[in-house]
Structures are given as structure tokens and as C-alpha cells.
Amino acid sequence: MQYRKFGKTDLLVSEVGFGAWAIGGGAMIGSTAIGWGETDDTVSLKAIHTAIERGVNFFDTADIYGLGHSEELLGKTIGKNKKMIIATKVGNVARDEKFTADYSKQYIIGACEQSLKRLQRETIDYYQLHTARVEHLLRGECIEAMQQLQQQGKVRYWGLSLNTFEPSAEAEYLGEYGFGNGFQLVLNILNQKALPLVKKVSLKGYGVIARMPLQFGLLTGKFDKGVLFTDNDHRKNRLVPAVVGAAGKALQPVWSLCSKYNCTKTQLALSYVLSYPEVSTVIPGIRTSSQAVLNTSGLFRLDPGDRKMIEDLGKKELAKVMKLIQQQG
Secondary structure, three states, X not given: OOEEEOOOOOOEEEOEOEEOOHHHOOOEEOOEEOOEOOOOHHXXXXXXXXXXXXXXXXXXXXXXXXXXXXXXXHHHHHOOOOOOEEEEEEOEEEEOOEEEEOOOHXXXXXXXXXXXXXXXXXXXXXXXXXXXXXXXXXXXXXXXXXXXXXXXXXXEEEEEEOOOOOOHHHHHHHHHHOOXXXXXXXXXXXXXXXXXXXXXXXXXXXXXXXXXXXXXXXXXXXXXXXXXXXXXXXXXXXXXXXXXXXXXXXXXXXXXXXXXXXXXXXXHHHHHHHOOOOOOEEEOEOXXXXXXXXOOOOOOOOOHHHHHHHHHXXXXXXXXXXXXXXXXX
């Protein structure tokens, strides 16, 4: 495992981190699935330990994942281990059986205390506003809350987990005033919208977390148009047959590189994201020990010419697939 500095902070994070959304389980808010289907805690705990054995030291979660269950599992396993870096998020809320958001100062302060209890820690290494928009930032309360928590020692560093499809406005706002220490954003072979932003915020000293490197499993190559998801798996309404089919066709030139590098599609997808030195860490979702091994094995240096080919496709055929994905929500 290789490690990279997280912006201007003193955090040295594993290139591959542990995305802990999936281990939260098949949680629902009313009729809305916010998880990845049913999970087995015994399997999840083993996955965490395997990741540590593989050199992973960065774990990313959120208080909404499994309605707190993901944080609880991390608390049980690495809460007391100060060598492990935990990032969590605040702002997305389950209220009256509805999915909503709350970026008020009062809510954030209280939610932080609850996250600390679940994580079994006195300090959160990296605390993130969970997809807050410019309108929330302009009100100032969420920024005041994060700064206060940092001053009190409840949070070491803080930042913003950006919107999936249009991430730039919020980053521009925080960057203009020098607020926060990092950004989490979507970056993968299919979704390259954040590339200009990655380079820009890195120059300003922000750490960069790249999420969804496998686009909900679509970039592992294991799905076909007949794939079925359970009702409590958010992918049921996202990875519909039209999306899977279009992606398979558009990605054929990319997958031809697997022969050149003698790699799997997963390894190519992760190596592509890590080919950008501005990325501090990439956080594939990990549910099992085998996934922990697969996501930390066989990574390689991508030839600049091959990366450019992927970028060129990202402006054309792959962009069309992303438009289709965006329509699914």
C-alpha cells in the first residue's frame, strides 16, 4: 500500500481507502432505499480487519449510512485505534420517514456528539458537510459549526462532500475564502466532470477524496442487463437495464486496455483514478474480505497516452452514459 498526504493537513492516507456506506446495511427511509441491501455484520467486521491487514488506514462513512450502523461498526473495530483515520459526514437526515437535510449549527453540533459516541472516539479526524449546497454555505451556520467543532478539538479537519453531478460551485465558494481542508467528489472512468476541479483545489492545498470509483459496481464488469437488485438496494432504480447496456457498449475501448496491463476491470478503474497525483485517496465501497483484497491488489501506473484516451472518451461516448445515469437520479 502506498500513502499520500491529504492536502496541507498532517494526515497521511492510504491510496485506497475503505468506503463504508455498504456495510451500513439495507436501511430504508420510508419507501426510499438508502443502503446496498442486507449485510452480515460478521462479514462486515472481517472486511474491515482484512482492509487493515492490506494497509488501509482511511475509512470513510457518514451518520446516514445505515442510520448510524456504519459508524457503529467502525467504532467497534477501529474506534480505539488512533493509527486509523476516520472520516464521517453530517447533514443528510431521516426525519418523519423522509430523506431531508439539516445544515443548521445546532443540528451539526448535536450530530457530531452522536457520531463521536458511535465511533467511540473523542475526535473525528475529518468531518464533512454531506452534499451541502451553496445556499447552505451562504447562510454561514454550517461553516460556523465546523469551525467551532475544530476549535473545541471535536474535529481535527473538515471539508465538504460535493454533489455528484455538478460539484464545482460549492468548492469555488469554500476555496475563495479558504474554508475547510478538503473535498470529496465523484471521479471515475464514466464520470470525469470533476477533473478540472480536482486540479484546481489541489493547487489551493485541499485534500481530495475520490468516491464512486467503480460507479456502484458498474465498472467492475460483473453486471449485465439482467442484473436484479432488492428493494432495499439503492441501485435498483439506478442501474437499470438501459444504463447497464449503454455502459457496456461505450466502455469496450476502455476494457481493451485490460489485456495490455494484464489486469481486471476493477484494477483498471482504480488505477485510472489514482493516476491523478492530486487525488489523496480513492474509496471503493467494501463489503467483504474478498473485496478488500481485490480493491487493494494489482494497481499499476497508467500510461499517459492511455489516460488521455479515457479522457477523450469521457467527453463523448462515456458522457452520454453519464447523462443517462443522471436521469435515473
